Amino acid sequence: MNTQQMNLLLVDCLNDWDPFHxxxxxxxxxxxxxxQMVQTVDDTDELARYIQATYEFSFDEVIPLDQCKKYANKLLVIKSNSSCEIE
Incomplete structure (x- = not known):
């Protein structure tokens, strides 16, 4: 899977989530x-805190960290699966 395909999967995953309805x-x-952050981190907790802060900055509401961790994990699984493909 190339980077563009991976990014589309990541976008789809995040678009499926509507935390503020x-x-x-x-x-x-x-x-x-x-x-951009998914490209640089591999730690679920770090990514979850970044997701939480990003949405809080934009919407002035805090998403519970456990929800952010759920999506951080999904995103990192997509990233991992895209880099583990045998060519």
Missing amino acids: VGTGNYDTEIADIL
């Missing part, structure tokens, strides 16, 4: 920030 397509800025 504002509708799909209203989190583009947050998703872009989170995609």
